[in-house]
Every structure is written in C-alpha cells, then in structure tokens.
Amino acid sequence: ETGVTQTPRHLVMGMTNKKSLKCEQHLGHNAMYWYKQSAKKPLELMFVYSLEERVENNSVPSRFSPECPNSSHLFLHLHTLQPEDSALYLCASSQVSMGVTEAFFGQGTRLTVV
C-alpha cells in the first residue's frame, strides 16, 4: 500500500460505544494529523503529532483521544460520543524538516453517531 490509509471507511456507533479509528502512512513522514470535516464547519484541525510532540486544538472535547505509537501510525479513540460528532474524520501526514511539505490525506472515516 502507498500513501495514507484509514480504517474503517465507515463507522456507525451508539453514544455509549467505544471505538477507534486507525491511520497508517507509508510516506516516511514525521508528522501526522487528525482533521474533522462536517457539513457546517470548515476543516478543523484536531490533533497534530510532529517530531514526537503532540499539539491539540483546545476546543476538541475529551471524548476524542489520540494515540501515536510511532511515526507511521495514528489512532483516534472515541468514547461516549454525541450525534454532533458525526462527520468525516481525515488523517493526514507531512514531512517537517527545514520546511513543510504539503499534507497528504487519507480517504477518511465517515462516522455516524446514533
């Protein structure tokens, strides 16, 4: 596989469930990102892992929890979500060195919370 791959592609979960989204990049990049894309808002950066540093958007609720075990894998752990969390969740990666390459995006996970 090449590029950035996300699983699952689609997920339906109840508000009391716990699930995880997975992202894997095969580009040798050193930064990975989670973005949320919903119909009502522009692309929203949720979390960044870059050079082993984690940066988060302070507006992201604690029911979203990222994990980055190594530079190639990124997870987003979900628990007790709300219907308004239904959205397309996009993972991306880029190379951060002297400059920054463009971000390459995965196909996304379409999440529906019922």
Added chain:
Amino acid sequence: ELKVEQNPLFLSMQEGKNYTIYCNYSTTSDRLYWYRQDPGKSLESLFVLLSNGAVKQEGRLMASLDTKARLSTLHITAAVHDLSATYFCAALPSAGAGSYQLTFGKGTKLSVIP
C-alpha cells in the same frame, strides 16, 4: 492566529468559461496550498506555492501567490464538467509555533454546467 478566507463559497459556471477563486489569509504565511475534494472523497493536493510571485499551472488550473497582498488565486480556464469539485486553499504560518499546522479555508464548491 492565522485565518484563511475563500470566495466565492459556491460557484456555478458554464463549460468553456473562465473564472477565479480567491484566497485571502490574515497573517504572514510561508506556504499556500490548494486542494481538490470530490464528493465523498478525500483531499487531493493540487498546488504548493512557496514564494511571492509563484505561479503554477496544471491543465486548466493555474494558481498564483502574492505574499504582500496575502492573496492566492486559482484561475480556471475554459471550464469542463470534470472540474466540478470543492476546492480548498490552506496556509501555513511563518516559522514559529504551529508553523506546521495547516489552516484551511471553507472551500469553494464549483459546479460546471453544460
């Protein structure tokens, strides 16, 4: 805080016509990116603009960057139906905190009609 504004947000144009999408950003930015997103799909990188006066062209699309005006444009020449998609611009702030975190505009939904 870097803010990115695109206009128009919706654009309906006839095949064969020309049009320009505008992207303004609020603070000094080193890099400007253009992405395309088809319905239900992920974001595809189109252009990376790295310096003032940069111009890049791919097929019927041409992107330019004016860092003094904090403005990038995406010009569409002789539009065809296949160009129908949502186009996003995104900017990186200049070196410093968050300098690898892309900020996206709201996107321009382009519909090309026969």
